[in-house]
Amino acid sequence: MSAERLDVDALLADPGVRTIVCCGSGGVGKTTTAAALGVRAAEMGRGAVVITVDPARRLAQSLGLTELDNTPRPVPLPEAAEAGGSLHAMMLDMKRTFDEIVEAHADPERAREILANPFYRSMSSSFSGTQEYMAMEKLGQLRESGEWDLIVVDTPPSRSALDFLDAPKRLGRFLDGRLIRILGAPARTGAFRLLGAGVGAVTGIISKVVGAQALKDVQSFISSFDAVFGGFQERAERTYRLLQAPGTAFLVVAVPEPDALREADYFMERLAADRMPLAGVVLNRTHRPEADGPPAEEALAASRELEAGGEHPLAAAALLLHARAARLRDREAELRGRLTAAHPRIPVAEVPARAEDVYDIGALREVGEALGEAGPDGVPG
Amino acid sequence: MSQRDPDPSGGVRLHVVTGKGGTGKTTAAAALALSLAAGGGRVLLVEVEGRQGIAELFGRPPLPYEERKVAEARGGGEVFALAVDAEAALLEYLELFYGMRRAGQALTRFGAVDFATTIAPGVRDVLLTGKAVEAVRRRRGGRRPLGQAGDEPYVYRAVVMDAPPTGRIAQFLNVNAEVAGLARIGPVRTQADKVMETIRSARTAVHFVTLLEEMPAQETADGVAEIRGAGMNPGRLIVNMVRDPLFPPDVLAAAERGEVDVESLVQGVKAARLDRPSETADGLAREMAAHARRVRAEAAVRGRLDRVGLPAVDLPYLGEGIDTAALYRLADRLAEQGAAG
Ligand SMILES: Nc1ncnc2c1ncn2[C@@H]1O[C@H](COP(=O)(O)OP(=O)(O)OP(=O)(O)O)[C@@H](O)[C@H]1O
Numbered sequence: 001m002s003a004e005r006l007d008v009d010a011l012l013a014d015p016g017v018r019t020i021v022c023c024g025s026g027g028v029g030k031t032t033t034a035a036a037l038g039v040r041a042a043e044m045g046r047g048a049v050v051i052t053v054d055p056a057r058r059l060a061q062s063l064g065l066t067e068l069d070n071t072p073r074p075v076p077l078p079e080a081a082e083a084g085g086s087l088h089a090m091m092l093d094m095k096r097t098f099d100e101i102v103e104a105h106a107d108p109e110r111a112r113e114i115l116a117n118p119f120y121r122s123m124s125s126s127f128s129g130t131q132e133y134m135a136m137e138k139l140g141q142l143r144e145s146g147e148w149d150l151i152v153v154d155t156p157p158s159r160s161a162l163d164f165l166d167a168p169k170r171l172g173r174f175l176d177g178r179l180i181r182i183l184g185a186p187a188r189t190g191a192f193r194l195l196g197a198g199v200g201a202v203t204g205i206i207s208k209v210v211g212a213q214a215l216k217d218v219q220s221f222i223s224s225f226d227a228v229f230g231g232f233q234e235r236a237e238r239t240y241r242l243l244q245a246p247g248t249a250f251l252v253v254a255v256p257e258p259d260a261l262r263e264a265d266y267f268m269e270r271l272a273a274d275r276m277p278l279a280g281v282v283l284n285r286t287h288r289p290e291a292d293g294p295p296a297e298e299a300l301a302a303s304r305e306l307e308a309g310g311e312h313p314l315a316a317a318a319l320l321l322h323a324r325a326a327r328l329r330d331r332e333a334e335l336r337g338r339l340t341a342a343h344p345r346i347p348v349a350e351v352p353a354r355a356e357d358v359y360d361i362g363a364l365r366e367v368g369e370a371l372g373e374a375g376p377d378g379v380p381g
Numbered sequence: 382m383s384q385r386d387p388d389p390s391g392g393v394r395l396h397v398v399t400g401k402g403g404t405g406k407t408t409a410a411a412a413l414a415l416s417l418a419a420g421g422g423r424v425l426l427v428e429v430e431g432r433q434g435i436a437e438l439f440g441r442p443p444l445p446y447e448e449r450k451v452a453e454a455r456g457g458g459e460v461f462a463l464a465v466d467a468e469a470a471l472l473e474y475l476e477l478f479y480g481m482r483r484a485g486q487a488l489t490r491f492g493a494v495d496f497a498t499t500i501a502p503g504v505r506d507v508l509l510t511g512k513a514v515e516a517v518r519r520r521r522g523g524r525r526p527l528g529q530a531g532d533e534p535y536v537y538r539a540v541v542m543d544a545p546p547t548g549r550i551a552q553f554l555n556v557n558a559e560v561a562g563l564a565r566i567g568p569v570r571t572q573a574d575k576v577m578e579t580i581r582s583a584r585t586a587v588h589f590v591t592l593l594e595e596m597p598a599q600e601t602a603d604g605v606a607e608i609r610g611a612g613m614n615p616g617r618l619i620v621n622m623v624r625d626p627l628f629p630p631d632v633l634a635a636a637e638r639g640e641v642d643v644e645s646l647v648q649g650v651k652a653a654r655l656d657r658p659s660e661t662a663d664g665l666a667r668e669m670a671a672h673a674r675r676v677r678a679e680a681a682v683r684g685r686l687d688r689v690g691l692p693a694v695d696l697p698y699l700g701e702g703i704d705t706a707a708l709y710r711l712a713d714r715l716a717e718q719g720a721a722g
């Protein structure tokens with residue numbers, strides 16, 4: 001069974017597509033894909049910005065990103081300028097993004113108070129999920145600014161595929177939830193009593209476990225935070241709706257390995273359940289033997305025969321190398337077949353594995369070309 | 382001190398296995414547990430990310446919050462596994478320290494458990510690492526809370542943790558620093574301090590799984606520096622998915638320059654009676670050139686890993702995938718290279 005090919009160029013050229021989100025499990029090439037899409041879109045004449053999360057250092061350097069600074073920086077790209085496009089890139093700094101929200105919504109004194117609160121400080125820099133939330137927050141900001149034709153979003157290497165969809169809601173839920181109300185309510189007010197006898201016990205236990213000072217910090221953080229934000233939940237929901245909106249396209253990045261494809265599968269189902277617009281799958285790091293050559297089994301048998309004969313060591317080794325490559329290709333073809341059987345209507349683009357890592361513009365361009373090549377008329381490998 | 386289990390790993394009893402995502406942490410942790418248990422010990426393999434990767438690796442249904450035997454090691458050893466769940470660990474902790482089972486229920490009802498384990502910074506990590514440390518210190522003849530000395534032999538010869546990836550490992554293990562921002566006093570803080578004592582001691586080693594690829598190697602170098610900086614002990618580099626060289630160095634060097642003895646390939650292909658000898662030989666030559674580039678890139682990465690200055694062990698790439706038999710093979714490779722002793 002052959003999958004429909006994902007037409008990446010059509011996606012990049014479509015002015016209606018304003019946001020592309022690259023998601024997938026850890027290490028599959030989300031950051032690489034996002035950056036390559038940015039380069040290609042810019043060279044097709046679009047004003048693109050890429051939000052990267054933890055890019056490899058050398059990749060960051062080649063994009064001109066020397067530090068986390070949370071503002072899009074121009075990437076010098078003469079080919080893009082010629083085409084009337086441009087590329088900006090930024091590295092997400094989750095703490096900075098959180099701080100900026102505080103600064104934008106609180107009066108200066110209150111902002112200072114929040115920023116100095118120990119509970120806020122550790123939450124903004126280390127709560128698992130904050131990064132996911134902040135990536136979405138940043139996306140919202142860039143979308144609102146109206147400055148960009150196309151925003152390409154890389155996603156964090158989440159603990160699980162779902163974090164990235166769940167974290168914003170979870171954070172919102174907590175910051176708006178019942179516990180927060182309890183902790184944030186000034187003790188011994190009417191509202192506090194209304195919540196019932198359990199409340200005293202809860203705050204009692206919390207203070208016993210984490211200490212009274214910590215409870216006080218939490219309470220003061222919550223009361224100032226609440227006054228500043230009103231509905232965090234609402235904010236989270238707005239972000240979530242932004243993802244569902246037309247103009248957003250999700251790409252699930254995967255590599256042709258059983259675990260990664262299982263996770264990709266899971267991800268696709270989850271995106272569908274949440275009515276997130278999935279544009280297709282990027283199958284990264286696929287292996288195509290340099291030449292057709294003999295099939296794996298035949299090459300292996302030939303290699304063994306020559307090995308035993310002892311007269312053609314070079315050919316024996318070269319055939320073994322080829323047999324391994326052919327076997328890998330067969331295995332990948334089988335995995336790909338399973339993927340398309342499970343999701344027959346989801347288009348797929350393929351990016352071959354390169355001999356070396358992807359850390360300069362030239363390599364990103366080549367990855368982009370591989371993605372573009374995979375259009376409907378592209379030549380399959 | 383009285384009698385102890387034979388100690389096969391130079392005093393290290395908590396092996397933390399980290400690495401970039403997808404490099405083989407779970408696989409390496411399982412193989413390490415098998416090799417440490419070999420010869421008759423009992424080893425606990427702990428998972429902290431809620432992924433149920435261990436169950437899957439051993440072909441079992443998801444693990445409950447309970448220590449279960451998952452495999453036998455060579456020579457009669459046993460590997461137990463535990464998927465630590467922060468919520469369950471919190472309830473257990475409350476009960477153990479305060480006899481507060483009911484309180485735990487009240488906390489759950491108000492969302493406080495959820496709060497403590499997902500939002501309250503550091504608390505989650507205190508619980509997860511705390512559970513592993515508890516297992517390290519646990520002695521036969523009943524559970525004792527952390528820190529209470531006993532002189533019975535340890536329940537587990539060693540504990541192996543399938544840990545969070547390199548990018549988060551220092552922060553994860555350094556629970557103390559994180560909790561310090563939140564709880565300056567109180568039992569959580571006391572617990573964090575005790576956990577840190579074990580984690581910073583020579584009984585804990587942090588191993589880094591890496592591939593011979595740029596990015597995992599870079600993350601490894603950064604992670605090792607971070608772990609050292611936080612006063613913890615890096616253990617070994619576990620270089621995973623290593624492929625054996627197929628050609629002598631001079632042949633590879635030439636192939637990289639595009640110089641392959643195509644005539645010799647043609648002769649070989651003919652000798653093996655394969656179709657289209659010259660096209661086939663040309664294809665093989667191109668594959669050799671690509672292979673040579675890859676080998677060189679790997680050698681460069683190897684050089685950078687050497688400069689990290691940790692003892693390294695190699696695990697071979699097993700093209701057939703990882704099943705239980707493969708885990709034993711990897712465990713044997715670790716044992717041969719001294720990683721288990
Ligand atoms: N097609 C490819 N060929 C060769 N190397 C690749 C390819 N795609 C990605 N890589 C390399 O694989 C590594 C992981 O890629 P990348 O950082 O993009 O993954 P990621 O999904 O963003 O990872 P994480 O989940 O850790 O954020 C990098 O070293 C990158 O250079």
Ligand SMILES: Nc1ncnc2c1ncn2[C@@H]1O[C@H](COP(=O)(O)OP(=O)(O)OP(=O)(O)O)[C@@H](O)[C@H]1O
Pocket residue numbers: 026257258259400401402403404405406407408409434546621622623696697698699700702703
């Ligand atoms: N030595 C090896 N030879 C062949 N395949 C391997 C080897 N080690 C690991 N793998 C395979 O690589 C994949 C990733 O391994 P594993 O799940 O152990 O990595 P991980 O670091 O725990 O990943 P994650 O970051 O997702 O938790 C799995 O499919 C596994 O079977």
Ligand SMILES: [Mg+2]
Pocket residue numbers: 030031032053054055154155156157
């Ligand atoms: Mg990334």
Ligand SMILES: [Mg+2]
Pocket residue numbers: 406407408434543
């Ligand atoms: Mg794992």
